[in-house]
Amino acid sequence: MIHYCLCYIFMMIMANYLTAGALAIAHTNFSTDQSALLAFKAHITSDPQNILTANWSFASNSDICNWVGVTCSARHHRVTALNLSYIGLAGVIPPHLGNLSFLVELGLKNNSFHGPLPQELSRLRRLKTINFGYNNFMGTIPSWFGSFPKLQTFKLLGNGFSGFIAAAIFNLSALETINLSWSQLSGTYVAPLPTTSAYKLVLLASLHLTGSIPREIGNLTMVKGIYLDDNKFEELPNEIGSLGQLEELFVQHNALKGSAFVPVLNISSLTTLILFGNNMSGSLPNNICEHLSSVRRISLGQNQFDGRIPSKLWQCKELREIILEYNNFCGSIPKSLGNLTYLSKIFLYHNNLEGTLSDGIDIAVKVFNLQLEGAFKSFDKECEMLSNIRHRNLIKIISCCDELDFKALILQLMPNGSLEKWLYSPNHSMTILQRLDIMKDVALALEYLHHGYSIPIVHCDVKPSNILVDDDMVAHVADFGIARLIGGGDSMTETMTLATVGYMAPEFGMEGRVSTRGDVYSFGIVLMETFTKRKPTDEMFVGEMDLKQWIVDSLFPDAAIGEVVDAYILGAEEDGDFVSRRDCLSSVMRLDLACSTALPGERINMKDAAITLTKIKTKYLKDCGGVNS
Incomplete structure (x- = not known):
């Protein structure tokens, strides 16, 4: 009996010791997060809305998990998300932020942070989302961004980063979205695209990249959208045609030349194809819709395409927008376009199409989708209004095309757009x-x-x-x-x-x-x-x-x-x-x-x-x- 009591007393002492130890560890971890956040606040040089000044203080709130922009886990009571986007903060990122070891989301979009990014951030191994978009970060993109095994969303768009993109970043096995657009990156694109199929969105617009789009792009079997606008790529690799789930492809304002358009014809899943502002040439195949049966938007303006506008475009049953302006198309506008149920926008000006005014006036054509409710009334209303009013700052109507199954306005061309x-x-x-x-x-x-x-x-x-x-x-x-x-x-x-x-x-x-x-x-x-x-x-x-x-x-x-x-x-x-x-x-x-x-x-x-x-x-x-x- 005495032996049993001694054992029981010993067990109780150990239990209390372990409980106290666990509480001490938890308190230490909590204090670590608290110190990291206070160090972050100390490096803020401008807080125009007084959000951190007023809220991140123990006078107003003793629990950091209730601070604005901070989210904690219920189980560990550790900081799992820090989202301070759109509040105009300025300052630098301190190395202490790397101590938020449970952090899953880090969002600082639309602020004015600057300076180098501390390497200590690479310790945040649980991160799934990084969004530093639209700040003032400069220098090269650190290669240690490639050390986050769970990273799914990576956005550095709208900063001043320069130099090349480290290949390690593209090989993150869990990455689904990468957006490095609107930075100062330049030079030949040498980083290979990953062999992983996890990517759903790839955004590398306005980076002034040259060279060839890597053939590894064909490995992105799960990708839904690729955005490569405002670079200097000259061709689309044939492998792009194997992307069976790709829905949106934006490669406008590049240097695509000749028959670069051809590989696109193998992407039957495409709903949006924007190749505006390149140097592609040749004729569009008349059976284009047999390949792009799901397409809703086609923008091939400002290229050098010639020949006739495909008469079978009406077979693209979902088509809503056709932009073919500033090319060398000739012949007549296919009347079959009137069969497109959802078509609401068609730009054909600056071509050699029949219907161009004999006196050389450049025109814009607004075609009405007669399948939409109120289309007839809308057409009549515009004809009535624009035919009777005259003012320097109102669009000028030149003529109306009023057929039973095709209605359009011939308008004064506005070359500088909207x-x-x-x-x-x-x-x-x-x-x-x-x-x-x-x-x-x-x-x-x-x-x-x-x-x-x-x-x-x-x-x-x-x-x-x-x-x-x-x-x-x-x-x-x-x-x-x-x-x-x-x-x-x-x-x-x-x-x-x-x-x-x-x-x-x-x-x-x-x-x-x-x-x-x-x-x-x-x-x-x-x-x-x-x-x-x-x-x-x-x-x-x-x-x-x-x-x-x-x-x-x-x-x-x-x-x-x-x-x-x-x-x-x-x-x-x-x-x-x-x-x-x-x-x-x-x-x-x-x-x-x-x-x-x-x-x-x-x-x-x-x-x-x-x-x-x-x-x-x-x-x-x-x-x-x-x-x-």
């Missing part, structure tokens, strides 16, 4: 004056529709893709498919037609009420987007935070305008000094808000908006000494 293209294409940029001029043109067009025509016209769908730019960068408002005539002044009418989410006025979206004030609201949103380069539907806008609130927060109380406007225009030397630019942008943002108030009656009208924009430009030119755009 405002949307100028805002988001990596090869385009605009000064403050160019943006002011474009938006003043839009304001004048809308002023004419609202106040200068016999019956007020409401456009109902003002957005960047409907603002087209000619050779002289003069803007023209286009697409009157859902425009409405109203009784007079600011009176309202009701409609069930839906405009575009993000741009439509609240009263339009909720009640279907249409008035000229709805266009004013849309104009205000487009004006914001033009100077911030942020869409109203950007993923950064969640909950109560939207584009308008983001701008309000930048104006009041500390006028931190530099945090919301497109960085290019604050850094552009040709547009006057910093103070005049800042003052101009602040005035523009205040006009934005005056146009986009929630209540229609509180919005200014387009006449006043146009006058205000003119005054803003005049003052800006005066402040910066009459600088030209």
